Amino acid sequence: MKEKVIYKKRIFVELVRLHHNFLHTKRNKQKEGNQIYIFEETPELLEDLKMLEKKK
Secondary structure, three states: OOEEEEOOHHHHHHHHHOOOOEEEEEEOOOOOOOEEEEEEOOHHHHHHHHHHHHHO
């Protein structure tokens, strides 16, 4: 299973709202105090990421 890393909380919230398979969080080692969000990478997830980027 491939994993997709998301760095922005706004994107994380939208993907959870769209019912994508959220796996876990990790501490962001480059920016202390921030989290990274790990999702299962699927074609649907990638399509929604494109849609969210255009929406921005």
